[in-house]
Amino acid sequence: MARLSGAERRRQIVKAAYEVIVEKGLGYAATRDVTRKLNVGSGLLHHYFPGWRELRAEAVRTFVLAEIEDVDRMLAGAKDDDLVHSLTAWLADDPGGQHWGLWLNAIEEARRDPQMASAVKEAYRTWHAVLVRVINRLVEAGHGECPDPAASAWRLSVLMDGLAGILILGEPSSEPDYAKRLLKEQFAMELNT
Amino acid sequence: MARLSGAERRRQIVKAAYEVIVEKGLGYAATRDVTRKLNVGSGLLHHYFPGWRELRAEAVRTFVLAEIEDVDRMLAGAKDDDLVHSLTAWLADDPGGQHWGLWLNAIEEARRDPQMASAVKEAYRTWHAVLVRVINRLVEAGHGECPDPAASAWRLSVLMDGLAGILILGEPSSEPDYAKRLLKEQFAMELNT
């Protein structure tokens, strides 16, 4: 196996851990899944991380925050008229609900794992800030009015988390269009349109 | 250990399994937690259930549906004016978000476990029907109007699932009042009040 620099190997391990976690779930993914995927000895993982829980938490923190920043950039580059549509499309762009599944899993895991709780809370607040910005942009662009952007953003955020259930279960419809429609109507309600 | 009738023992095991699952999470609860809690040999569990996954799924199905029926009865006995308040109080009556945590957990587990998926979908539809009935009662009692009760019920259902995150994480506030407020405002919006 090629010998990598410490920082590079660390990043590689975190990435592999995230993929494994998304696939198998936080409660079932194991260190061996990660080392096998990288063709690497089991000791290497513990050379970089004090334990599996730490690695898990770092993987979730890193990649969830990266995803949020990606969406934020995408929205920043979108026209005001396309904001809601872009967000809606992004919500449903998750075949099998894999990433949304991990997100629900991480929220629940936060009950038991303080490091996971810290990672999830950071993502929670960051995502809320993104939604507040979206709402403010829409209001400033004359797409409606919103008396309490913070509350509206929490409601939208929380609704999207719940829509994950619809995407995962395929209920009431296996087409993600229904989830999209519910989110769009929520935006309309929040903006008094 | 006292010897029980088959049906009685079965019920006892399902109940203990549910309690263990709520406490430790679907991915960490083990058959031994159940047998230890009941002071019972490990073979007994497999005498009544083909496997741990079957028992888990039956426990979730049984107790989640029972909880939904409880709420339904409670709402049926409430005055029209108290409907939203009762539902809101029930939402937040879950110290540490234990039961809501299990619910999120079960939704995510449905991705991997078909029997869990079947149980969760049944609860999902049953709960939606309860909310549709609530909405219709409110409309008939003159508390507002609702052009699409089915969509509104899905939005409320999904919002409540998401509010579980707020209750579990204590974010943005560790007081459950904020979650209650968001839900009440959602009802107001859905009913055009």
Added chain:
DNA sequence: GCCCATGTTGAGCATCTGCTCAATTGAGCA
């Protein structure tokens, strides 16, 4: 070209997991 800090290995331990199966117990009927 040597040398050492550092990346890397993997056998192995203690512990846990779900599940099997031959053996034992006991309640209720005849």
Added chain:
DNA sequence: TGCTCAATTGAGCAGATGCTCAACATGGGC
């Protein structure tokens, strides 16, 4: 009283888990 069958036991297996540690390998700096 005895018999029968269902309820119950628990040691034990095969496999998985996180993590340790002594040993090995190698690339960059001298």
